[in-house]
Amino acid sequence: MAELGPKIKDIEDLDELRAILEAEKAGEDRVGAKTLIESRIEKFEADDDDDDGEIDLEEMSPADLGNALRRIDDVAELEALLEREEAGEDRGSIKRLINNRIDSIQGSDEDDTDLEIEVVPPEEKYPDLDHPTADKRHVRALEDGVYRDMWVYCETQQGELIDVSREMLGRAREMMDEYADEYGEEERVVAVLIGDDVGRLAEECISYGADVVVCHEDERLHRFQHKPYTEVFCDMARGAGHPFGREDRHDEEWRDYDEPRYVVFPATNNGRDLSALVQAELDSGLASDCSDLYIEDVVISNPVKVGKAGEKKEFKRVLHMPRPDFSGFEYSTILCLDNPTREFHPQGASVIPGAFEIPDPDPERDGEVIDHEIDLDDDWFQVEVTEYDTIEGGVDLTGHDVVVALGRGIGDDPTRGIELGLELTDAFDDAAFGITRGIVTSSYDFDAHVEEYTREDRQIGESGQVVEPELYIAAGVSGAVQHKVGCDEAETIIAINEDPNADIRDFSDYFIEGDLFEVLPRLTAALENGELDIGAIAADGGTVGGEN
Amino acid sequence: MHTLVLTKGVPDFREGKVSFDEDGHLERGKTPTVMNPNDRFALQAALQTKVRHGGRMSVMSMGPPGYQEILQEAMSSVYADDLYILSDREMAAADTWATSITLSTGIEKLGVPDLIFAGFKTADGETGHTGLQTAWGLEMPIITHVIALDIDEEAGTIRAKRLVEGDVEEIETVEANMPACIVTDPEFTPTYRTAGERLTLKDLRAETKARAEEFESHLTVWNQSELNLDPDYIGLDGSPTIVAGVDPIPKAPAEREATLVSADDTDGMSEVFETMAPFSETAAEAGGD
Numbered sequence: 001m002a003e004l005g006p007k008i009k010d011i012e013d014l015d016e017l018r019a020i021l022e023a024e025k026a027g028e029d030r031v032g033a034k035t036l037i038e039s040r041i042e043k044f045e046a047d048d049d050d051d052d053g054e055i056d057l058e059e060m061s062p063a064d065l066g067n068a069l070r071r072i073d074d075v076a077e078l079e080a081l082l083e084r085e086e087a088g089e090d091r092g093s094i095k096r097l098i099n100n101r102i103d104s105i106q107g108s109d110e111d112d113t114d115l116e117i118e119v120v121p122p123e124e125k126y127p128d129l130d131h132p133t134a135d136k137r138h139v140r141a142l143e144d145g146v147y148r149d150m151w152v153y154c155e156t157q158q159g160e161l162i163d164v165s166r167e168m169l170g171r172a173r174e175m176m177d178e179y180a181d182e183y184g185e186e187e188r189v190v191a192v193l194i195g196d197d198v199g200r201l202a203e204e205c206i207s208y209g210a211d212v213v214v215c216h217e218d219e220r221l222h223r224f225q226h227k228p229y230t231e232v233f234c235d236m237a238r239g240a241g242h243p244f245g246r247e248d249r250h251d252e253e254w255r256d257y258d259e260p261r262y263v264v265f266p267a268t269n270n271g272r273d274l275s276a277l278v279q280a281e282l283d284s285g286l287a288s289d290c291s292d293l294y295i296e297d298v299v300i301s302n303p304v305k306v307g308k309a310g311e312k313k314e315f316k317r318v319l320h321m322p323r324p325d326f327s328g329f330e331y332s333t334i335l336c337l338d339n340p341t342r343e344f345h346p347q348g349a350s351v352i353p354g355a356f357e358i359p360d361p362d363p364e365r366d367g368e369v370i371d372h373e374i375d376l377d378d379d380w381f382q383v384e385v386t387e388y389d390t391i392e393g394g395v396d397l398t399g400h401d402v403v404v405a406l407g408r409g410i411g412d413d414p415t416r417g418i419e420l421g422l423e424l425t426d427a428f429d430d431a432a433f434g435i436t437r438g439i440v441t442s443s444y445d446f447d448a449h450v451e452e453y454t455r456e457d458r459q460i461g462e463s464g465q466v467v468e469p470e471l472y473i474a475a476g477v478s479g480a481v482q483h484k485v486g487c488d489e490a491e492t493i494i495a496i497n498e499d500p501n502a503d504i505r506d507f508s509d510y511f512i513e514g515d516l517f518e519v520l521p522r523l524t525a526a527l528e529n530g531e532l533d534i535g536a537i538a539a540d541g542g543t544v545g546g547e548n
Numbered sequence: 549m550h551t552l553v554l555t556k557g558v559p560d561f562r563e564g565k566v567s568f569d570e571d572g573h574l575e576r577g578k579t580p581t582v583m584n585p586n587d588r589f590a591l592q593a594a595l596q597t598k599v600r601h602g603g604r605m606s607v608m609s610m611g612p613p614g615y616q617e618i619l620q621e622a623m624s625s626v627y628a629d630d631l632y633i634l635s636d637r638e639m640a641a642a643d644t645w646a647t648s649i650t651l652s653t654g655i656e657k658l659g660v661p662d663l664i665f666a667g668f669k670t671a672d673g674e675t676g677h678t679g680l681q682t683a684w685g686l687e688m689p690i691i692t693h694v695i696a697l698d699i700d701e702e703a704g705t706i707r708a709k710r711l712v713e714g715d716v717e718e719i720e721t722v723e724a725n726m727p728a729c730i731v732t733d734p735e736f737t738p739t740y741r742t743a744g745e746r747l748t749l750k751d752l753r754a755e756t757k758a759r760a761e762e763f764e765s766h767l768t769v770w771n772q773s774e775l776n777l778d779p780d781y782i783g784l785d786g787s788p789t790i791v792a793g794v795d796p797i798p799k800a801p802a803e804r805e806a807t808l809v810s811a812d813d814t815d816g817m818s819e820v821f822e823t824m825a826p827f828s829e830t831a832a833e834a835g836g837d
Contacts (some may be wrong), residue, residue: 100793122778129773134653135781138685157714161789164714223720224712226680226690269693269713276644276677279706280684285645285788298792304784324797333792344788382689382728386707387721394717404826428824429832443560443585455735471827491770493804493824496811506802510820522811523821527828534819536816 008040017041019231057085057094064096069101078102103299117307117340136288139342140244140283147261147345149212150176151190154205155224155271158390161201163358164206164266168351170359172264173209175295182295187261188212194232196222199371208359208369213253216372220381224270228380230277235374237263237346238280246374254368260346262319264293266352275350286348287321287334291355291462294320300337307340312454319342319347324482352463394457395432402431402471405460405487407438408498409476409516414444418453420473420520427527434467436462436483461486475516479504496520515543549603549701550661551594553628554651555617556609556718557581580613583621586667589732591626594665598627599748601701606658608632610650611640616767616831624760627752631763632658636772644677648735650677650782652685653775660686663706664729668693683729691722692731696739699726711735718777 011017021037025028043422055068072078082098112118146372152172154165172189180186191210193201195217202213214236221228234427238245239258259282265275267501269276279286297316303309321334336347397403404425410417425433433453440456462482472490477483479495488507495508496516505511512519526532559579575749591607596604609615609629612635619631634654642650650738655664664686678823683690686708693711700706712718740746759766779785809816825831 024569072551118763122780126778129778130776133781133785134656134776134777135649135778138649139781155714157712158720162714163561226692230684271712272676273680273690273692276675276680277684277690278787280648280681283645285643286677287789288677300790300792302790304787320792325794326674330794331797332794334789335792336789337817339785383691383722383724385720385722388712389719391719404754427829428827429829431827443558461591471824473824481651488803494823495806495819500808505808506804507804508806509804510809510823511806512809512811512817512820522817523824526821527824528832530828530834532814532818532823534818535812535819537812 008091051376070359072330117547141343146257147259148257149188150262151260153265155266164353166358167356169208171356202369207361207363208367213367214370214372223385233278234281236372263346263348265350267352279348284344285336288350289347290321290323290351292322305337321349397434397467398430399464400430403467403469405434405474407436407477414448418450424520427524434458455523478502549601551663552661553594554591555587556584557615558584583618590665590667590737591734592620593739595627599745604629606630610634620763621741624757627756630768633769638772638779639783643787643789643799644675648681651682662726666731687727689724693733694730695733695735724728
């Protein structure tokens with residue numbers, strides 16, 4: 001026994017230790033010996049846990065793992081994880097995530113030698129086409145352009161900043177503070193204000209995180225208009241001497257670069273439009289309706305971006321733009337990257353209102369306010385706003401005792417599904433009817449009489465309304481996290497779903513496994529009659545006191 | 549009067565049609581392609597224009613050869629006089645900017661129409677950019693989120709109502725000269741005011757359904773060299789953005805413990821009903837509060 005201690009102390013292999021434990025159990029089965037071995041195993045497992053943080057390959061989803069991997073910088077550790085996965089469930093997606101992380105780290109360590117890209121002029125490469133080809137008209141890329149700072153378009157409405165402008169400034173401030181830490185260079189948050197009498201909002205922009213506010217005021221810009229706002233923004237963005245900018249543009253003291261590195265817009269009707277037009281004019285790319293933004297270096301193998309198939313290239317300071325997809329269960333991360341022979345900057349994004357929190361404003365913050373000067377061309381004013389009015393309401397789903405929500409589970413008979421949901425809603429004293437984003441983006445065909453109930457203004461969720469009723473009934477709702485955000489403050493949540501594994505089960509108080517086309521009418525009838533029709537349920541094959 | 553509607557195909561996202569692989573990624577190959585649902589509103593806006601003002605209504609798409617069926621769907625489900633598809637391997641995997649450059653080139657080849665209609669957002673990419681960027685490439689005035697439209701053909705002007713949203717929702721009335729680009733909002737509603745218009749609508753709808761049976765004879769296909777486009781500036785090669793990864797959104801941690809009830813379990817369903825009953829209308833009427 002005395003020898004056992006020192007001996008196993010040298011053993012670092014968990015499997016070996018476990019084998020020894022088994023041998024002991026099968027052999028002399030000494031309590032002392034077993035305890036010694038077990039505590040060594042435990043210590044080793046704890047060390048393993050410390051090393052890996054919370055990396056439990058079996059338990060973690062690819063998304064959780066992706067997030068956890070970003071904190072690991074040790075290639076050996078990652079390779080060990082890879083081996084574990086290969087020995088375990090051997091999932092392609094997990095291995096890819098780990099390999100990508102390894103690549104990212106190794107990419108930073110390698111030399112930054114640019115691949116030799118042979119540049120063949122189009123006339124030579126494609127002699128059969130008429131040159132210049134039709135596409136060249138739209139190309140306004142710079143060569144060796146200098147790009148700095150994060151510009152944030154601060155949209156206003158009825159004379160005030162809208163909330164998403166504050167949210168974007170807050171996030172931009174965070175990103176550029178992290179940028180300074182990461183890259184040792186300070187680049188600024190530049191807020192853009194365009195309109196009539198918007199200059200007075202500059203201080204507010206600074207308090208929310210802007211270092212500079214560039215402002216253009218003109219009474220003709222009182223309402224958002226596509227062409228004038230795009231021209232003004234791009235004129236602000238393009239520095240003096242820019243090949244596609246105004247010839248008479250003067251040098252400015254506050255900036256000495258060609259174009260912004262990043263441009264961020266709100267994903268509102270006008271904000272999104274402006275983002276698309278600005279990036280078209282600047283001949284660059286963008287991702288719309290982003291739910292997050294962060295800046296990171298990344299190693300890419302896409303041959304169009306790298307220049308050669310089979311090679312990799314590291315891109316630094318890349319704005320990562322995750323955006324949720326149609327189903328709510330996946331998100332794509334979009335990157336805007338230079339091609340070897342064509343620069344694509346600024347990197348553009350539009351942000352979902354509510355994706356970021358409004359920060360606490362700091363009135364002590366200092367910043368510079370720049371009045372931008374430009375003559376507005378009459379030709380820009382192609383679309384005249386003759387009237388405008390605020391719409392009362394839309395539909396407010398908040399402030400009701402009960403909310404009934406339907407999801408894509410109505411697919412078998414979408415119109416009937418909505419009807420059943422509305423009937424249930426009517427059976428309550430104070431209930432509102434809502435839908436998930438899945439229905440908004442679906443290609444379901446609804447009959448005219450229910451169509452108005454399927455519109456975006458009834459959407460519940462992260463990018464829709466957030467409700468806190470006493471009772472929330474979700475039928476045919478799978479339970480993506482963006483929907484959860486819209487309803488999980490409800491007192492009681494009842495879910496109706498055919499799929500017992502639906503995510504919504506994790507945040508419901510009652511989960512009725514069943515077909516909503518049967519369950520909803522039953523519940524509606526019960527509410528109207530004051531009692532549940534037990535007979536009908538039992539007749540359908542159930543038993544009194546049946547399975548749970 | 550010549551109008552053009554831009555359309556594209558998207559995976560059929562209706563429940564039961566979408567296919568996911570084991571990693572949770574959409575299997576586009578296995579999911580059928582349908583016309584982007586929002587394009588229906590653009591087609592209806594163009595059809596309203598034809599009913600009231602006559603003329604020719606063309607429909608155009610950029611995509612793989614299979615998109616011919618999308619064009620057929622547009623022709624049969626709403627209306628089209630003629631169809632155009634811009635199709636070439638070189639155009640594949642384009643983001644919105646590369647697509648817009650290609651489309652604006654195709655539109656110039658066709659001859660810039662009086663009005664271009666596009667739907668708002670596709671069900672898959674959902675960027676809401678292509679109509680706008682195409683119009684910018686053609687240097688046309690743009691009106692977006694249009695819910696209603698009137699045209700003064702003689703004056704060559706249009707008047708539209710559009711939706712603006714921010715912290716509050718607004719409706720604007722705007723006016724512009726043609727040619728112009730209209731991006732319809734999913735809330736767009738066509739209006740037919742007279743019996744004459746409704747009759748014309750009926751006739752046109754019947755005609756287009758018949759025409760759709762032989763849609764190929766109304767279809768023109770243009771490839772990259774016919775459009776005189778540089779392969780390095782379209783498709784993936786001409787796209788500023790790439791998709792770096794598609795990942796599942798992390799599941800929220802389980803916060804409640806659900807009582808499981810089978811729909812045919814009388815005890816369980818009774819318990820659920822007891823939870824709901826106090827909120828019913830009958831309870832309120834009985835209780836008098």
